[in-house]
Amino acid sequence: MIRLIVTDLDGSLLNDKKELPKEFWDLEKQLAQQNIVLGIASGRPHHNLLALFAPIKERTYFLSDNGSFVTYQGAELLVKMLDPEAVTTFVQKARGLNKVYPVLCGKDRAYMEDNDETLLQQALQYYQHYQIVPDLTKVPDPILKVSLCDLINAETNSYPHFRQFETAYKVAVAGERWLDFTARDANKGIGIKLVQEQLGIGRDQTMVFGDYMNDLEMMEAATYSYAMKNAHPGIIAAAAYITEFDNNENGVVRTIKKVCGLTV
Template sequence: MIKLIVTDLDGSLLNDKKELPAGFWEFEKQLVQQNIVLGIASGRPHHNLLALFEPIKDHTYFLSDNGSYVTYQGEELLVEMLDPEAVTAFVEKARTLNQVYPVLCGKDKAYMENKEESLLKQALQYYQHYELVADLTKVTEPILKVSLCDLVDAETNSYPHFKHYETAYKVAVAGERWLDFTAFNANKGVGVKLVQQALGVGYDETMVFGDYLNDLEMMQVAKYSYAMKNAHPGIIAAANFMTSFNNNEEGVVRAICDSLVLEPQQ
């Protein structure tokens, strides 16, 4: 019996227009009626998740910033900060790369030092609370995650310059335009395991969905691990299952309905 479902957002639950599936709120009520807990695991910041899921925030687990920050009903269950020296190193290296812009992610807002229109177009999809600063290396607030907005291609343009940091930090290609850095022990898989422990839910009772490499560890902590049909090849290889439909075809909801014999809502 499935007791916990955790899903990624961009490229998974959300379509390419960043929209929830039609009828999602009624569908979610069916999960509640079956005593199934929902978790949202995303590279997005905490404030963005709370705003998007306002109607269900009091009974949903939020694993934001790639699992660096896990909350439930306003209570912090996990906080994994990056050390300031690493933040500075990532920022200074990113500044030397072509069309790569660093974004620092704190608990309550993000920080950027560039007003480039193409950067803002990408970043403001996720960071509604942000501050423009003159120098990111002077930000004193504790940082959960450093994200690089790579307007070329994160996997081929910026990632090779940071691969050597993987022995000390979690470096994840989070999408075509994003490369993320978190503390070494911070990832979505760790976050899901924490939720499992809090609920007394096991590997065999957990279902997860993801599409990109920042979902990799999440695929390893659930028996019912689903790669989206549109997923990165690395996630498809790691998952136990693959959805029959992509994120623009409500692949997550359809897979859940097929598994749990629920009725999709229109």
């Protein structure tokens, strides 16, 4: 029996217009009635997830910033910060790359040092609470995640310059335009295992959905691991199943309905 469902957002639960499926709220109600817990695991910041899922925030686990920050009912269950030296290194290296803009992600807001219009169009889809600062290496707040907004292509343009850091930090291509850095022991899979411990369940009672490489560890944390039909080849290879429908066809909702026997 499925007891926990954890889904990624962009490219998974959300369509390409960043919209939730219309059936989602009724589906979530039925899941709650069956004591199936929902978790949202995303590279997005905590404040964004709380706003998007405000009506159900008291019964939903939030795994934000690629699992660096896990909360439930306002309680902080897991916080993994990057060391300041790493933040400085990533920022300084990114500054030398073409069309690559670093974004620092704290608990409550994001920080950028450039107000390039194209950057803001990308970033403000996810970071409603942000501050433009003159120098990101001087931001005093603890940082959960460094994200590089790569206006060319994260996997081919910026990622090759940072592969050398993969032994010490978690480096993940999080989307076509995003490359993310977190602490080595911070990822969505670790966050899911913490939630499983809280609920007293294991991977055989867990279903997950993901589409990009920051979802890789999620696939390993659940027996019912689903790569979206539109997923990166690396996620498709790691998942146990592939959804019949993509994110623009409500693939997550339709799969949950079918597997859990729901009627929405």
